[in-house]
Amino acid sequence: MIATSSTRPxxxxxxxxxxxxxxxxxxxxxxxxxxxxxxxITPVMFVLMFTYLFGGAIAGSTGAYLDYILPGILxxxxxxxxxxxxxxxxxxxxxxxxxxxxxxxxxxxAPLVGALLGDSVRYLVAGTVIVVLGLxxxxxxxxxxxxxxxxMALTIVFAFGxxxxxxxxGLVLRSPNAVMNAGFMAIFPLTFLSNVFVxxxxxxxxxxxxxxxxxxxxxxxxxxxxMDGNADMSDIMISLGVAAxxxxxxxxxxxxxxxxx
Numbered sequence: 001m002i003a004t005s006s007t008r009p010x011x012x013x014x015x016x017x018x019x020x021x022x023x024x025x026x027x028x029x030x031x032x033x034x035x036x037x038x039x040x041i042t043p044v045m046f047v048l049m050f051t052y053l054f055g056g057a058i059a060g061s062t063g064a065y066l067d068y069i070l071p072g073i074l075x076x077x078x079x080x081x082x083x084x085x086x087x088x089x090x091x092x093x094x095x096x097x098x099x100x101x102x103x104x105x106x107x108x109x110a111p112l113v114g115a116l117l118g119d120s121v122r123y124l125v126a127g128t129v130i131v132v133l134g135l136x137x138x139x140x141x142x143x144x145x146x147x148x149x150x151x152m153a154l155t156i157v158f159a160f161g162x163x164x165x166x167x168x169x170g171l172v173l174r175s176p177n178a179v180m181n182a183g184f185m186a187i188f189p190l191t192f193l194s195n196v197f198v199x200x201x202x203x204x205x206x207x208x209x210x211x212x213x214x215x216x217x218x219x220x221x222x223x224x225x226x227m228d229g230n231a232d233m234s235d236i237m238i239s240l241g242v243a244a245x246x247x248x249x250x251x252x253x254x255x256x257x258x259x260x261x
Contacts, residue, residue, distance in 0.1 A: 011105055011106075012106055012107075013107075014107040014110060017106040017107050017110035017114070018107070018109075018110045018113040018114040018117060019114065019117070020110075020114060021110055021111045021113070021114020021115055021117075021118070022114040022115070022117035022118040023114075023118070024114065024115075024118065025088075025114065025115050025117075025118025025119060025121075026118050026121055029121075029122070038080070038081065038084070039077065039081055039122050039123075039125050039126035039129065040125070040126075040129050042077065042080075043073060043077040043126055043129055043130050043133070044129065044133055046073050046076070046077070047066075047069070047070065047073050047130065047133055047134070047137070050065075050069055050073070050197060051065055051066050051069060051137065054197075055069070058197075058198060063138060066134065066137055066138065066139050067139060068199075068224070069196070069197060070130065070131075070134040070139050071151060071220060071223040071224040071227050072194075072195065072196030072197065072220045072223075072224070073130055073196065074126075074127055074130045074131070074151065074152070074155060074223060075155055075158075075196065075216065075219050075220045075223055076191050076196050076216075077126045077127070077129075077130055078123045078126050078127055078155050078156065078159045079155075079158075079159055079162060079187060079191065079216065080184075080187060080191070081119070081122050081123055081126055081159070082119070082123075082159050082162045082163045082165075082166055082183075082187075083166050083179075083180060083183035083184055083187060084119070084122075084166075084180075085115065085116055085119050085163040085166050085167050085170070086163075086166030086167050086168075086169045086170030086179045086183055087166075087170065087176045087179045087180050087183070088115060088119075088170075089112070089115065089167050089170035089171065090170040090171070090173065090175065090176045090178075090179045091176045092111075093170070093171065094174075094175065094176065098111070098258070102259075108255070108258075108259065109251075109255050109258070111258075112167060112254060112255065112258060115167075116160060116163050116164070116167070119163060120156055120159075120160060123155070123156045123159050123160075124152070124156065127152040127155060127156070128152075131148055131152070141227040141228065141229075142227070142228045142229045143226060143227055143228060143229035147226045147227045147228070147229055148226075148227055150226045150231075151222070151223040151224075151226040151227050154219070154222055154223065154226065154236060154239055154240070155219065155223060157239075157240065157243050158215075158219050158239050158240075158242065158243045160243065160247070161242065161243030161244065161245075161246035161247045162243070162246055164246055164247055164249075164250035164251050164254055165246055165249075165250045166179070166183050167250070167254045168250045168253050168254045168257065169182060169183060171254060171257040171258060172257065190214060190216055191216055193207070193210060193211060193214060194211055194214045194216040194217040194220060195211055195214075195217040195220055195221065196216070196217075196220050200212055200217070215238070215239070215242045218235050218238050218239055218242075219235075219239045219242075221235045222235035222236045222238075222239050
């Protein structure tokens with residue numbers, strides 16, 4: 001009996017491997033659609049609650065407050081979703097899935113990069129839900145569709161950079177619940193101590209200074225400016241710079257921890 005020989009299939013490229021893992025993330029949502037509740041129901045609740053409960057008191061009318069708060073809620077909702085990048089990675093780690101990934105002949109960071117690319121779809125869903133709801137309620141951005149797309153793209157890029165911080169957290173902590181609790185303990189204060197909900201000029205001077213230098217405030221200002229058609233280029237560049245810095249710091253750290261865990 002003669003043994004047949006077969007040619008080994010070519011090794012997957014880095015881009016191909018990363019896109020495959022991104023598709024894996026989207027298939028997880030397909031099979032468990034409840035994962036999208038946090039990017040659909042929660043943003044709707046925030047917009048309705050703050051606009052109609054507090055809008056009149058803060059801005060004088062719900063319409064004026066909706067114009068102010070909607071870009072901020074877009075930023076908040078997308079950034080909250082980044083916490084789940086760390087939770088998902090920690091879940092794979094504790095279930096032993098990561099060990100299987102590490103045994104595959106692929107580019108080592110592919111599962112990490114692919115997972116975050118897949119999470120970007122969740123960010124897009126969250127942003128779309130917010131914008132559509134705003135249009136239903138009467139929000140009309142002066143810059144039109146292009147301004148909304150630009151604001152959403154900037155927010156997603158920032159979220160991608162922030163996600164690396166939470167993947168690092170997902171590799172350091174020992175359970176998904178711990179990652180979720182620690183992640184929200186970090187993101188909640190930064191979000192509420194920003195200009196997402198109120199003008200900084202209404203705050204005490206010390207708090208106003210902190211809100212002014214908070215990267216989330218700067219991102220919210222950039223999103224408002226892009227939607228209004230009067231964006232400050234410095235806000236956009238700072239937001240992109242912070243996203244690049246987060247990626248530069250936490251991507252290598254995440255990759256190193258991923259290899260050693």
